[in-house]
Amino acid sequence: MYMSKIGPAQGLSKEGQEFIERVRAIVPNLRSRAHGEEKARKLSAETVKELRDAGVIHMHLPKEFGGGELGFWEHFEMSYLVSQGSASAGWVASFLAQCAIWIRKYSPKVQAEVFGDPDYNGCCGTNQAREGSNIRKVDGGWILNGRWGFSSGCMHSTWAVVSVGHEFEGRKTRMFCLVPMREVEIDDMWYTSGLCATGSNDILAKDLFVPDERVQDMETYISEEAPGVKADPDNELSRCPIFRIAALGHPAYPLGAAHRALEIFREDILPRRARYWGGGPLLQSSTIHRIFGAGYAKLRAAEMMQREVVEGTIQGIRNGFSLEDRADLTLLSATAVDWAAEVVGDITRQAGGSIHFDGQELDRINRDMLMLGNHSTGDVNYAEETCGRVLLGLGLEGRIPAFF
Numbered sequence: 503m504y505m506s507k508i509g510p511a512q513g514l515s516k517e518g519q520e521f522i523e524r525v526r527a528i529v530p531n532l533r534s535r536a537h538g539e540e541k542a543r544k545l546s547a548e549t550v551k552e553l554r555d556a557g558v559i560h561m562h563l564p565k566e567f568g569g570g571e572l573g574f575w576e577h578f579e580m581s582y583l584v585s586q587g588s589a590s591a592g593w594v595a596s597f598l599a600q601c602a603i604w605i606r607k608y609s610p611k612v613q614a615e616v617f618g619d620p621d622y623n624g625c626c627g628t629n630q631a632r633e634g635s636n637i638r639k640v641d642g643g644w645i646l647n648g649r650w651g652f653s654s655g656c657m658h659s660t661w662a663v664v665s666v667g668h669e670f671e672g673r674k675t676r677m678f679c680l681v682p683m684r685e686v687e688i689d690d691m692w693y694t695s696g697l698c699a700t701g702s703n704d705i706l707a708k709d710l711f712v713p714d715e716r717v718q719d720m721e722t723y724i725s726e727e728a729p730g731v732k733a734d735p736d737n738e739l740s741r742c743p744i745f746r747i748a749a750l751g752h753p754a755y756p757l758g759a760a761h762r763a764l765e766i767f768r769e770d771i772l773p774r775r776a777r778y779w780g781g782g783p784l785l786q787s788s789t790i791h792r793i794f795g796a797g798y799a800k801l802r803a804a805e806m807m808q809r810e811v812v813e814g815t816i817q818g819i820r821n822g823f824s825l826e827d828r829a830d831l832t833l834l835s836a837t838a839v840d841w842a843a844e845v846v847g848d849i850t851r852q853a854g855g856s857i858h859f860d861g862q863e864l865d866r867i868n869r870d871m872l873m874l875g876n877h878s879t880g881d882v883n884y885a886e887e888t889c890g891r892v893l894l895g896l897g898l899e900g901r902i903p904a905f906f
Contacts, residue, residue: 503693518576524556532587536699537861543692544657544701550623557626558584558595562602562739567617569602573738578754578812585758589870590699592755597655598624604663606740608680609729612715616661616680626655626683627663627744629676632704635666637677643713646679649689649706656688664705670719678723680716681707696873728767738819745905746823749835750815752879753808756842756871760801763867767794767849771773771864773900775854784852793852797845805842807834828906829892836885843875 532549539545553559558580563569570576577599585592594622604627605616610663616622628650635648650664659682665676689704715729722728724743726735734740775784784790809862811831818827848858857864886905891899898906 514575514579517570518572521557521561521570521572521576522583523568524581525558525583528552528556529587532584532591533863536588536591536863536866539588539590539699540866541698543589543690543698547700549591550658553584553591553595553598554623559598560602560622561599562606563617563622564606564613567614567622569617571739574742574750574812574816577751578808579654581751581754582758582761582829585755586762588696588699588756588905589759589867589874592758592770593697594655594658596751596754597626598659600662600751601625601627601655601659601663603739603742603747604678604744605661605680606734606737607678607718607723607728607730607744610733612680613730614656619660622660624655624659625661625663626653626659626705628653628705629665631664631666632900636714637666637668637679637717640711643711644677644717645711645808646681646707649704651704652702653705654690654700654702654724656683656703656705659683662686662705664707665720668719676720679712681710681712685710694873696869696871738816741819742815743823744818746815746818746828746831748879749832750812752874752877753811753835753838753842754806756839756846756874756880757801757805757808757872758873759867760804760845762844763849763864763871764794764797764801765851766864766867771857780792790852793848797848800841801845804838804845808838811835811838825892825898825903827905829889832906833885833889833893836880836882839875839877839880840882843871843880846871 531552535546535549539549557570560568561570561572561576561580563571565571577596581592583595602625603614605625630651632649632651637644637646646666648666653662656662661680663678663680665678668675668677670677687706689706690702692701696901718728724745731740761899772785772790776782776785777787811834814827814831845901846868850864853864888898888901891897
């Protein structure tokens, strides 16, 4: 199905274009495995291998470690395409790739330890520390204890970045800790109705020693003073604020899933479904024509908004983000998620009860979309309230600026 070509199609490097074509080629395979992966509650080894072989997991690694050193347009396009195969695959692929940007905040020595491992298979990252999680200073490092939720990618990654609240140098902050997955435990508790195959389980650390070079306080970690940024000050990947990554990439999953939902509706459901009691073929219904046309337009508009967010993020990294810039980008991203969810909801209600049988792709997309809309990046009500306040010149009203 035709969708907008606005954005990077004319601007990607040769390497970027080749990367996107490799990703596009595996989408049918991802789609064919999606039902089984949903039942298994995690991506299959075959899917993870295909993502790795296509260059997804290593796309943001420095070239000196065999990475692609690819940028934000490639990340958006990759996530958008993979999510047309499976929203869960798009979610996990994005996390395994994007958390390399988190690691690039650490020193070159740490990066060499992590990225130099030929078995590096991505990183998961979570700020969702459960109550009681804590960290304390010891000679040469820190002792970490706790549980972290929503650890997307933990079933496949080799490293994790977790943050935990702590009083550091007389101020309350968060400490960002880079830890090997082999040194933490995974609690297999991800039983959900949507995004089942993300396997976003809890991870646990017990009396885990983390050396000083793999721990940073939040103020340093998100600033130009982060060791990895100071060592590579001109690199846009290293300089990207980690709290802008979510608003940049997360809308790609619902956009890709909604794109696929419209395809299913047009190519599979409409040609075979008729209204009961003599209502005629669904394809000939003027109501359906309007719903499909409105959904198509809304999805096109959402995609264009999110492409503006990608470009705005790149410009912000280069030139700085004002508070109003961040409000604008956050609001556009949340609205893109919301509109994509509306599209899927509207066509699902026209698709008939048979689409809710086990294994039906549109049913899975609908459930995935409900969960995507409940992520903070899709909370359009909060985004409208908070960003509207900022855009009216009233500030954040207590919201932590670093997380905005």
